Amino acid sequence: MARAAESQPPGAAGPVAGDRAVTTIRDVARAAGVGVGTVSRVLSGGARGAPATRARVEAAMAQLGYRPSATARALSQGRTHTLEVVVPLVTHHVYVEVLRGIETALADTDYAVVIRTVERAAARDRAFAALGQGGRADGVLVVSLAPTPELLERIAAARLPTVLVDAAHPDLPSVSVDHAAATAEAIRFLRDLGHDRIALVDEPGDHFAPAFAAERRRGFRMALGEANLAPRADYEIVTAGGPEGGVEAAAALLALPDPPTAVVVGSDTQAVGLLQEARRRGRHVPRDLSVVGYGDIEMSRHIGLTTVRVPVRELGRRGVEVLLAELAGSTEPAQIRLPTELMVRKTAGPSRGVEASRRRDGGA
Amino acid sequence: MARAAESQPPGAAGPVAGDRAVTTIRDVARAAGVGVGTVSRVLSGGARGAPATRARVEAAMAQLGYRPSATARALSQGRTHTLEVVVPLVTHHVYVEVLRGIETALADTDYAVVIRTVERAAARDRAFAALGQGGRADGVLVVSLAPTPELLERIAAARLPTVLVDAAHPDLPSVSVDHAAATAEAIRFLRDLGHDRIALVDEPGDHFAPAFAAERRRGFRMALGEANLAPRADYEIVTAGGPEGGVEAAAALLALPDPPTAVVVGSDTQAVGLLQEARRRGRHVPRDLSVVGYGDIEMSRHIGLTTVRVPVRELGRRGVEVLLAELAGSTEPAQIRLPTELMVRKTAGPSRGVEASRRRDGGA
DNA sequence: CGCCAACGTGGAACCGGTTCCATTCTGCTC
DNA sequence: GAGCAGAATGGAACCGGTTCCACGTTGGCG
Numbered sequence: 001m002a003r004a005a006e007s008q009p010p011g012a013a014g015p016v017a018g019d020r021a022v023t024t025i026r027d028v029a030r031a032a033g034v035g036v037g038t039v040s041r042v043l044s045g046g047a048r049g050a051p052a053t054r055a056r057v058e059a060a061m062a063q064l065g066y067r068p069s070a071t072a073r074a075l076s077q078g079r080t081h082t083l084e085v086v087v088p089l090v091t092h093h094v095y096v097e098v099l100r101g102i103e104t105a106l107a108d109t110d111y112a113v114v115i116r117t118v119e120r121a122a123a124r125d126r127a128f129a130a131l132g133q134g135g136r137a138d139g140v141l142v143v144s145l146a147p148t149p150e151l152l153e154r155i156a157a158a159r160l161p162t163v164l165v166d167a168a169h170p171d172l173p174s175v176s177v178d179h180a181a182a183t184a185e186a187i188r189f190l191r192d193l194g195h196d197r198i199a200l201v202d203e204p205g206d207h208f209a210p211a212f213a214a215e216r217r218r219g220f221r222m223a224l225g226e227a228n229l230a231p232r233a234d235y236e237i238v239t240a241g242g243p244e245g246g247v248e249a250a251a252a253l254l255a256l257p258d259p260p261t262a263v264v265v266g267s268d269t270q271a272v273g274l275l276q277e278a279r280r281r282g283r284h285v286p287r288d289l290s291v292v293g294y295g296d297i298e299m300s301r302h303i304g305l306t307t308v309r310v311p312v313r314e315l316g317r318r319g320v321e322v323l324l325a326e327l328a329g330s331t332e333p334a335q336i337r338l339p340t341e342l343m344v345r346k347t348a349g350p351s352r353g354v355e356a357s358r359r360r361d362g363g364a
Numbered sequence: 365m366a367r368a369a370e371s372q373p374p375g376a377a378g379p380v381a382g383d384r385a386v387t388t389i390r391d392v393a394r395a396a397g398v399g400v401g402t403v404s405r406v407l408s409g410g411a412r413g414a415p416a417t418r419a420r421v422e423a424a425m426a427q428l429g430y431r432p433s434a435t436a437r438a439l440s441q442g443r444t445h446t447l448e449v450v451v452p453l454v455t456h457h458v459y460v461e462v463l464r465g466i467e468t469a470l471a472d473t474d475y476a477v478v479i480r481t482v483e484r485a486a487a488r489d490r491a492f493a494a495l496g497q498g499g500r501a502d503g504v505l506v507v508s509l510a511p512t513p514e515l516l517e518r519i520a521a522a523r524l525p526t527v528l529v530d531a532a533h534p535d536l537p538s539v540s541v542d543h544a545a546a547t548a549e550a551i552r553f554l555r556d557l558g559h560d561r562i563a564l565v566d567e568p569g570d571h572f573a574p575a576f577a578a579e580r581r582r583g584f585r586m587a588l589g590e591a592n593l594a595p596r597a598d599y600e601i602v603t604a605g606g607p608e609g610g611v612e613a614a615a616a617l618l619a620l621p622d623p624p625t626a627v628v629v630g631s632d633t634q635a636v637g638l639l640q641e642a643r644r645r646g647r648h649v650p651r652d653l654s655v656v657g658y659g660d661i662e663m664s665r666h667i668g669l670t671t672v673r674v675p676v677r678e679l680g681r682r683g684v685e686v687l688l689a690e691l692a693g694s695t696e697p698a699q700i701r702l703p704t705e706l707m708v709r710k711t712a713g714p715s716r717g718v719e720a721s722r723r724r725d726g727g728a
Numbered sequence: 729c730g731c732c733a734a735c736g737t738g739g740a741a742c743c744g745g746t747t748c749c750a751t752t753c754t755g756c757t758c
Numbered sequence: 759g760a761g762c763a764g765a766a767t768g769g770a771a772c773c774g775g776t777t778c779c780a781c782g783t784t785g786g787c788g
Contacts, residue, residue, distance in 0.1 A: 022499075024774055035738035040776055050736065065521075070500045071438045072774035075743050080435060082478070089467055096460050103453055103481045112500060114446070114478045117467045135386075135744095136434045136476060157429075243666035273666060299663070302607040302637065388744055399768035404746055414766060436744035439773050499774095 023064045032060035043068060074135075082112045083323065084137035084160075088144055089117035093268075093297045094312050098143050098165060101316020109324070111138075118145065128154045139323045141165055143316075146211045147172070161326045165319035166312075167211065173326060173333040175318040179212050180219030182308045182340040186264050186292045187223035189342055194351035195262040195290060198224070199235035201249040201274065202266030213238070216266055216294070235260055239270070246273025254281055254289075261351050262290035268297045268307055275305070275347065286349035296343055304346035311338050387428045396424035407432060438499075446476045447687065448501035448524075452508055453481035457632075457661045458676050462507050462529060465680025473688070475502075482509065492518045503687045505529055507680075510575045511536070525690040529683040530676075531575065537690060537697040539682040543576050544583030546672045546704035550628050550656045551587035553706055558715035559626040559654060562588070563599035565613040565638065566630030577602070580630055580658070599624055603634070610637025618645055618653075625715050626654040632661045632671055639669070639711065650713030660707055668710035675702050 025043075029036045034057060041049055042057040060066075074080040085102060087095050099115075106113060114137060116130065131140065131154045139161040145151060147169035155162045155172070164174035183200075190198050200220045205213040221231050237252055239245040246265065250273070253259055265271040271293035275285055283289045293300055293307035300307050315338060322334045389407075393400045398421060405413055406421040424430075438444040449466060451459050463479075470477060478501060480494065495504065495518045503525040509515060511533035519526045519536070528538035547564075554562050564584045569577040585595050601616055603609040610629065614637070617623055629635040635657035639649055647653045657664055657671030664671050679702060686698045 022774090025776095026774080029738090036775085037738060037777080038736085041737090044776080048735085053736080067497065069439075069774055070497060071435060071444060072743090073776075074435045075433075075439050075745085076774080076776045078743070089464065099479075100453065103479075107483065112478050112480070114476050115463075115467075116476070119471065133431065133434060242662060269662070272663070276667075298606060298633070299636070303640075386744085389746095390744080393768090400745085401747080401769065402767060405767090408746085412765080417766080433744055436773090437746075439775085440744080440746045442773070 022069070023066045025066075025068070027064060028057065028060050028066050031064060032057045078135075079138050080136060081110055082114055082137045083320070084114050084116060084131075084140045086116045086118060086131060086140060086142045086145065089119045093295055094144060094166065094310070097312035098316040098319075101313035101318075102141065102320050103316075104313070105317045105320035111324075131155070131158055133158075139163070139327050141316075141319050141323060142167065143319075144212075161323060163319050163323045163326070165315050168335065168337075173322050173335065175315055175322060175334075175336045175338065177310055177315065177338050177340055179215035180222065182310070183216040183219030183264060183294075184223035184226075185340070185342055186294075186308055187220060187227070189344075190262040190264070190290060190292065190348065191223070191227045191229075193262075193290065193349065195260075196227075196229055196351070197235070197258065197260040197262070198229070199237065199253055199260035199263045200266070201237045201239065201246070201253075201263055201270060203241040203245065203270070204238050213266055216264075220264065241267055242269050243273030243276070246270035246275070247277040248273075250274045250277035250281070254278065254283065260289075262292070262348065264292045264294070266294050268293040268295045268300045268305060271305055271307070271347075272299065272303070275303070285347050287352065290348035290351075292342075292348050300343070301345070306345045306348040307343050309341040309343045311340070314338055386433070387430045389430075389432070391428055392421065392424050392430050395428060396421045442499075443502050444500060445474055446478055446501045447684070448478050448480060448495075448504045450480045450482060450495060450504060450506045450509065453483045457659055458508060458530065458674070461676035462680040462683075465677035465682075466505065466684050467680075468677070469681040469684035495519070495522055497522075503527070503691050505680075505683050505687060506531070507683075508576075525687060527683050527687045527690070529679050532699065537686050537699065539679055539686055539698075539700045539702065541674055541679065541702050541704055543579035544586065546674070546706075547580040547583030547628060547658075548587035548590075549704070549706055550658075550672055551584060551591070553708075554626040554628070554654060554656065554712065555587070555591045555593075557626075557654065557713065559624075560591075560593055560715070561599070561622065561624040562593070562626045562628065563601065563617055563624035564628050564630070565601045565603065565610070565617075565634060567605040567609065567634070568602050577630055580628075584628065605631060606633050607637030607640070610634035610639070611641040612637075614638045614641035614645070618642065618647065624653075626656070626712065628656045628658070630658050632657040632659045632664045632669060635669055635671070635711075636663065636667070639667070649711050651716065654712035654715075656706075656712050664707070665709070670709045670712040671707050673705040673707045675704070678702055 025036050025039050029039045032039065034053060038049065038053060039057050042054050070081070083106070085099070087099065102113065118128070128151060137160065140155070140158065140163070142151070142155070142162060142164050144166040147164060147167055152169065152171070162172060164172050164176065166176055168174040168176040187198060200217060202213045202216055205211070217236065224231055234256060237249045239249045246269070249270065253263065263274065265274055271291055275291055278285060278289050278291070285291055291306070293305045294310070296307045296309035318336055318338065322336065325334070389400050389403050393403045396403065398417060402413065402417060403421050406418050434445070447470070449463070451463065466477065482492070492515060501524065504519070504522065504527070506515070506519070506526060506528050508530040511528060511531055516533065516535070526536060528536050528540065530540055532538040532540040551562060564581060566577045566580055569575070581600065588595055598620060601613045603612045610633070613634065617627065627638065629638055635655055639655055642649060642653050642655070649655055655670070657669045658674070660671045660673035682700055682702065686700065689698070
């Protein structure tokens with residue numbers, strides 16, 4: 001203030017004067033006639049001090065339009081008050097909702113979020129290399145990325161508290177969902193409705209997120225085994241994501257000599273396409289074909305799709321909780337499994353075989 | 365480093381030794397037997413220097429596992445290499461795609477992105493107050509937020525280069541879309557198909573993003589005026605977003621004594637619900653009712669929805685370009701308008717009146 | 729009235745980089 | 759061989775906060 005005020009006409013030194021230079025804590029100290037330590041103490045709030053001094057400092061801050069530098073604070077404290085979120089660069093319901101969950105959980109804290117996206121095909125190394133790069137963040141949330149050795153090594157190298165979200169690994173804290181169990185539940189549900197020709201349609205796994213489709217397939221086969229149904233290669237379709245993939249899958253399955261009576265689909269968007277193509281081919285859902293989706297996107301409720309609800313927002317929320325706990329010094333690494341829920345709506349019903357036999361049996 | 369190195373046995377200073385302390389530039393300098401200035405020069409890459417020295421420094425960095433501190437660099441350079449993106453906390457196609465565009469544009473740079481979400485109802489002040497807070501970022505992208513006086517004041521106070529994305533204001537650089545013109549184009553398209561009973565269904569504006577629905581309404585009325593059609597209050601429906609809102613709107617419009625023959629809908633998700641409800645009520649689309657959506661989400665192509673394509677990803681990409689140009693010292697504030705495109709698919713067709721008259725005329 | 733604890737305070741040192749200036753070194757010309 | 763330009767280099771000062779130590783002041787108690 002002394003400097004600024006001396007070198008300018010007094011009138012020009014208002015709070016929003018056009019001077020380019022940022023006002024620092026030393027300017028404030030000077031203006032308030034105190035030491036920098038005192039200003040810092042006022043800033044950090046908690047510490048006590050003489051009310052009169054405090055008031056003088058606050059007045060000076062307001063008058064100068066002082067805004068403390070987050071960078072300087074980060075450097076001296078050794079904490080950035082920032083969390084890094086690593087997420088695949090794909091417009092997928094899941095990632096968006098997880099982000100929302102993270103944001104919600106962070107709304108009441110003073111943490112900022114830096115997003116680092118990992119493109120699928122390209123520049124994988126660069127993306128991983130930058131992970132937790134030189135103290136930009138205090139901790140990292142890794143979302144929906146398979147814990148490959150490569151990634152684990154990166155995490156170790158970054159020496160930062162890290163939580164896996166929608167993925168799990170014995171060495172790291174995580175918040176995840178059991179996709180195998182969820183799929184198995186869907187199969188059992190269809191099995192209980194009398195279906196014995198059940199197919200699985202899913203997206204291809206890729207290098208980054210291979211785990212989910214594979215896990216679902218594992219759950220699928222496991223449940224078939226429990227039900228004494230033999231797995232059939234032609235009942236396992238891997239196809240593109242989105243409605244188009246669903247259309248293709250429906251075409252392939254319904255062209256079989258003995259088409260399935262029920263299908264579990266690895267994503268709701270695929271399920272939409274599959275439903276449409278099945279209807280176009282004259283199949284009534286659920287009379288001729290039962291369909292169970294995966295994910296429970298907004299559209300699903302609207303079109304009455306029976307599907308597996310994955311608590312995506314919750315994944316983000318809990319991920320933040322675990323990470324913050326770890327930052328606060330919590331020792332035991334939490335491994336949280338969130339439950340899924342089968343949303344029973346209108347696209348899955350009793351197998352015709354069952355209805356027929358029931359009818360033969362005289363109803364009931 | 366002096367302290368650390370001196371207080372430990374020489375052997376313990378391996379690359380991955382368990383020492384908690386980060387290795388700093390001074391450690392590297394000592395290990396390489398050079399000064400800190402030299403190490404800094406090697407780091408910044410561009411500057412020349414003796415190849416031998418450079419090699420020694422690089423070896424030392426590798427051997428110590430040195431990772432420069434982004435925070436320290438930011439403090440001394442006065443640039444954070446970080447961009448702040450302010451975005452409404454809503455899962456809306458638009459924001460997600462804009463984010464992807466931003467990420468794509470930034471992939472080749474060394475900029476990081478910090479996301480700040482603005483919740484609709486709550487804590488508005490806090491969200492704005494934190495905008496561009498004390499040098500966390502070098503520049504700000506404000507996405508889909510109406511430039512209220514409150515927001516503008518915040519932007520001015522932050523003294524940071526700022527670009528509006530999907531919004532515009534004379535005082536600030538922006539990358540936007542002309543929603544009024546886009547809507548007017550849709551109306552003209554329907555008008556050319558012979559429709560003269562055209563309705564508008566849209567979402568309610570709120571405090572943050574009021575502009576879009578209002579702009580569309582303006583375009584709607586303007587185009588009606590050009591076509592010498594009188595605006596009718598019962599042909600303008602404001603209802604909830606999502607398919608449910610579309611269902612409601614369809615119910616209201618189709619219950620009118622003289623229902624519209626064509627509807628322009630402010631969002632594709634609403635259009636989905638509207639289509640479904642119209643069909644449920646026995647209307648054939650497009651024979652009995654033409655529907656034009658807005659946004660062109662993935663699902664729209666699949667269901668054949670005629671809709672206005674908004675170049676959302678492009679909005680993000682160009683926003684980044686403008687901001688980076690400004691950071692690089694570009695002077696003139698760019699005001700970029702991106703064109704929309706009417707995607708003609710299967711939900712809009714000639715009005716029955718026109719067809720009938722054509723038939724009377726003997727085809728052609 | 730004197731002593732000492734507790735409090736309030738100023739300011740140097742520090743966080744880990746960058747930058748710039750002064751110094752040394754190199755290699756070339758005359 | 760001396761002189762000098764230019765490059766390479768070392769290191770102090772600095773970015774803007776926090777922290778901690780030392781000091782001065784106050785007030786309570788014996």
